[in-house]
Amino acid sequence: MNWTVLKSLSELYHHRKVQKKTSLENDSEFCLLLDTKEIRDNDKFYVPNDVLYNQYYEKHHLENFDVYYEFLEKYNLLKKRFEEEDIKKLIELETKNNSKTLIPSREQLIEAQETVRGFSTMFFKHDKYLDKKDSLINAINDILDIKLVENKDQQYLYVLQCDDPQTIVLCENLDFLKKDKMPRANNIELWYAGGRNVKKLKYADTRGIRIFYSGDWDKDGLEIFELAKEIIPEIELLFPTAEAKSIEDTDHKSLWKHADNPELLSGLNKTFYPLRYQEKIKSLIKANAWIVEESNDLKKMIESIMKNAI
Template structure:
């Protein structure tokens, strides 16, 4: 859902009716409440709440709507014309949370120092380097939350983000940013974290591991295993893939975009252990994937060191 749909559902809750527009007419959520649950009625130009709507709305929508609205108000982002997707708002809220916790400041300084590109920022926070294209309101919101004046127009960023520590023992290159926003445990255990930006691996030509063991942490999906990891392995032949311990999730139920497809026909067994091959075959067979941030990083490294 986007903010227009969320606001309309709240107006229905407060006023019992709302004017129909093109966004609401095409809304899958509103169509579900209208045609399946039958708690909304629709005329040619209006939506009306029916018996049962108040109960469902208070149970499923009210708390999160108030949370989103308060966040947008507090940060000066609540404007009539905004069309933020619900996940956009959640991402902005996460970034603000990291900032309040103090885990964002080091990354923020690196973003400024590297003159990070808009495409790099898009990939960093949204897992798609083109997601922020033509979304000026969302870009402005990101600048405000991150307290960054501008993003570079260059498409390729050549800067490796690093969460350093005293006396590092190992390096972990992460496909996604999440682990770098939780620095305490990695630092306590001498783990230096790197983030290069998903498929943007060309910068690894210049990576200096200083003789430290280096491991790769990623989403266990088609992109992470069959595209990105082989590219990383060519750049840093000594890198080893960490075996996940997170729970698999259904690709369909999570609306995940990286589907196995012809992954079944690509042979990467030569860079996987027997255990990893077994896990991949199971994920493909069950049409599942494992999200990188669902793993316990320390546990993955501990198991590896005990072998």
């Protein structure tokens, strides 16, 4: 549901009618309210069913609308058609930035010359979410007082440091870096390069510290591991502790290649994977499944690989 529809729902609640418009007719939730008779069609206007609509609006929108309105007005965004989830995300970004809990911080994002897709990967559903959403990108720039650059490799490595690093973990996603207590307590230094943006690793110094890779166990995640291993040959892949999820049920976009022949390991380089890793990959391909990086127990993965020579 976008901001235009939310404003119309508010108008229905406070003024008891709203003029018909295409944006309402095309909104699935609004159409559902018509089907359930919470809103009625009255010639040129829509009008609410007093009891049913009031209950619906007060439960789902009344409190949130005022928060959204005040926020959007503050940044002169009241005429934009942002989706409700995007408004929530913008509010979250502002709140974390103001409280100095934004990870990466505004200062790091500026220093990194972060790209639109890099930012999208870190804070939205996927790397292409912000593509062609200029109004949303401009809002992010204004709210955080930054300037996201075009979609090219940024040359900055995000690092969660600790006092006495004993191991380094390169993470495919940013999630582990947002939880600093466990890695710092266990002398684990975390790196985030930005998904496939691993070319910058040729400038990184491991200082002789043992380095591991943590990522999604899907086609894309394992391909990123291989890209990283070509640059840092000593990097080792952590073995997952979490249960697999169905690619189909989770609407996941990273699909295995050669699904009819798991022995091909989806085109991956077999020499990079010990036997039990190969068996795990084949089982995922057969089940059309994947393992989400952040669902793993990072500490247990490291402890396991330290105890077992592979």
